[in-house]
Amino acid sequence: MSVDAATVRRIAHLARIAVSEGEVPHLQGELNAMLAFVEQLSEVNVEGVEPMTSVTPMQMKKRQDVVNDGEIADDIVANAPATEGHFFLVPKVVE
Amino acid sequence: MTDLTSLTLAEARKGLADKTFTSLELTDAHLSAIEKARVLNAFVMETPDQARAMAREADAKIGKGDAGPLAGIPLGIKDLFATKGVRTTACSKILGNFVPTYESTVTSQLWRDGAVMLGKLNNDEFAMGSANETSCFGPVGNPWRREGSNTTLVPGGSSGGSASAVAALLCMGATATDTGGSIRQPAAFTATVGIKPTYGRCSRWGIVAFASSLDQAGPIARSVRDSAMLLRSMAGHDPKDTTSVDIAVPDYEAAIGKSVKGMKIGIPKEYRLDGMPAEIEKLWTEGAAWLKAAGAELVEVSLPHTKYALPAYYIVAPAEASSNLARYDGVRYGLREQGKNIIELYENTRAEGFGAEVRRRVMIGTYVLSAGYYDAYYLRAQKVRTLIKKDFEDCFAKGVDAILTPATPSAAFGIGEKGGADPVEMYLNDIFTVTVNMAGLPGIAVPAGKDAQGLPLGLQLIGRPFEEETLFSLGEVIEQAAGRFTPARWW
Numbered sequence: 001m002s003v004d005a006a007t008v009r010r011i012a013h014l015a016r017i018a019v020s021e022g023e024v025p026h027l028q029g030e031l032n033a034m035l036a037f038v039e040q041l042s043e044v045n046v047e048g049v050e051p052m053t054s055v056t057p058m059q060m061k062k063r064q065d066v067v068n069d070g071e072i073a074d075d076i077v078a079n080a081p082a083t084e085g086h087f088f089l090v091p092k093v094v095e
Numbered sequence: 096m097t098d099l100t101s102l103t104l105a106e107a108r109k110g111l112a113d114k115t116f117t118s119l120e121l122t123d124a125h126l127s128a129i130e131k132a133r134v135l136n137a138f139v140m141e142t143p144d145q146a147r148a149m150a151r152e153a154d155a156k157i158g159k160g161d162a163g164p165l166a167g168i169p170l171g172i173k174d175l176f177a178t179k180g181v182r183t184t185a186c187s188k189i190l191g192n193f194v195p196t197y198e199s200t201v202t203s204q205l206w207r208d209g210a211v212m213l214g215k216l217n218n219d220e221f222a223m224g225s226a227n228e229t230s231c232f233g234p235v236g237n238p239w240r241r242e243g244s245n246t247t248l249v250p251g252g253s254s255g256g257s258a259s260a261v262a263a264l265l266c267m268g269a270t271a272t273d274t275g276g277s278i279r280q281p282a283a284f285t286a287t288v289g290i291k292p293t294y295g296r297c298s299r300w301g302i303v304a305f306a307s308s309l310d311q312a313g314p315i316a317r318s319v320r321d322s323a324m325l326l327r328s329m330a331g332h333d334p335k336d337t338t339s340v341d342i343a344v345p346d347y348e349a350a351i352g353k354s355v356k357g358m359k360i361g362i363p364k365e366y367r368l369d370g371m372p373a374e375i376e377k378l379w380t381e382g383a384a385w386l387k388a389a390g391a392e393l394v395e396v397s398l399p400h401t402k403y404a405l406p407a408y409y410i411v412a413p414a415e416a417s418s419n420l421a422r423y424d425g426v427r428y429g430l431r432e433q434g435k436n437i438i439e440l441y442e443n444t445r446a447e448g449f450g451a452e453v454r455r456r457v458m459i460g461t462y463v464l465s466a467g468y469y470d471a472y473y474l475r476a477q478k479v480r481t482l483i484k485k486d487f488e489d490c491f492a493k494g495v496d497a498i499l500t501p502a503t504p505s506a507a508f509g510i511g512e513k514g515g516a517d518p519v520e521m522y523l524n525d526i527f528t529v530t531v532n533m534a535g536l537p538g539i540a541v542p543a544g545k546d547a548q549g550l551p552l553g554l555q556l557i558g559r560p561f562e563e564e565t566l567f568s569l570g571e572v573i574e575q576a577a578g579r580f581t582p583a584r585w586w
Contacts, residue, residue, distance in 0.1 A: 051477035055535030079428035
């Protein structure tokens with residue numbers, strides 16, 4: 001499989017990465033090189049093989065449903081580029 | 096007094112205990128070495144004040160006789176580990192001046208045991224790379240050069256700063272992380288020892304995530320014993336990481352010098368690649384002979400799905416990365432580029448903040464997870480991953496204790512020499528190491544010799560899950576036979 005220019009633009013949008021028209025051919029070439037490389041997986045017989053979900057044979061641990069952290073709003077917003085009080089500021093999303 | 100920076104960690108521990116020198120002296124010696132080695136670009140942030148304060152604290156504790164196992168030992172920390180109050184960037188512009196308000200579990204355990212932080216080490220952006228060339232702080236120089244050449248070589252990646260700093264004697268050991276070979280490949284390129292423990296052995300909490308099902312922390316050190324000492328402090332159960340395993344951490348150092356007599360060592364025929372340099376082949380044979388001389392038994396084994404590990408990795412890892420890196424949105428931390436609406440803000444921030452390699456991997460990951468392609472790519476790769484793991488399980492079921500392979504398909508190369516036209520050329524560096532991450536196993540890279548140009552080469556030992564001790568015992572045999580290698584100082 002290989003990707004065309006329209007697909008490159010669609011993936012970039014899905015990934016929320018701005019891509020200029022000039023970058024598309026280059027990215028298309030690189031993505032296709034990677035896809036060509038992984039193409040060899042199609043020759044592996046995976047009939048009846050379970051996909052891996054956990055690399056170590058262990059039970060998923062579950063936490064107690066209790067509050068054991070929090071009250072650190074100052075810490076949470078400490079590195080934000082724009083805040084007001086304990087809120088993150090973003091451009092208007094609702095008209 | 097001999098140069099304090101030339102000691103191993105084990106020797107320094109003894110010197111500190113015997114009061115031959117203080118941690119402050121040891122720390123100052125390393126701080127001054129770091130200052131003189133800035134051309135290597137191994138450190139992206141030096142923390143001398145913090146280092147001296149920690150050293151004084153360690154000296155006080157040593158004086159009182161309640162020193163931890165790493166008391167007073169100066170270390171470098173890969174910039175992927177969150178360090179409270181000290182800028183942590185993953186060497187990406189998108190994290191900007193991110194200053195964590197918390198400490199990663201692994202580093203907090205090192206400080207608990209008395210270690211001293213010298214600063215933060217360079218790495219490939221978000222640990223994506225095999226040459227430390229994708230860092231937003233620029234490439235790292237390898238302290239090793241080809242004989243008679245002034246060309247600066249790469250230290251490998253992604254833990255290139257860690258490997259370079261340890262090899263250049265700027266720190267006594269360093270933290271590192273390994274998703275596809277990022278501890279073992281740079282260790283091999285710099286004649287240092289690097290161990291990636293079993294998946295789940297070290298907590299991932301507070302380490303910037305790349306591919307969560309593959310990422311593991313581990314040390315890069317000057318000797319096998321030093322790496323065992325560091326891993327003991329780094330490993331351990333952490334309730335904050337659900338994949339961290341609740342198994343007691345053994346005294347890894349006790350495995351050093353233990354007999355390997357009767358151990359069965361697998362030599363996988365699939366790792367003998369077409370066109371493999373004769374020097375690598377020779378090193379491998381030599382390594383096998385050393386283990387045999389120490390009483391181990393060599394057996395040829397087969398890991399039939401080896402060649403599919405790298406392509407499967409380049410689906411699984413980017414897929415997980417595209418999901419993990421979704422958090423960099425220009426809203427909660429790090430860089431923000433304006434846009435006329437929230438979507439444009441995201442898109443502009445991520446275009447500006449991510450480097451070329453990261454953008455490429457996030458896009459590939461997005462593609463293989465997108466509607467209509469998930470089954471063909473991602474699901475198939477996860478099935479292949481099951482087969483790769485089963486290869487190892489079959490091998491271990493036949494009584495094999497560990498597997499010996501070359502660590503890398505070549506020695507270090509020049510900056511800008513690889514991957515310019517085709518990213519896959521760079522990815523092939525990890526061909527011997529990536530299988531280990533795919534199967535969640537422990538792997539150690541140990542320096543074993545030099546190539547014709549005088550560059551270090553390493554061997555890799557792969558162990559059963561949670562049997563790192565076997566790797567330390569076997570690694571010590573290789574180190575004893577091969578000796579240790581130090582680069583000639585040119586910086």
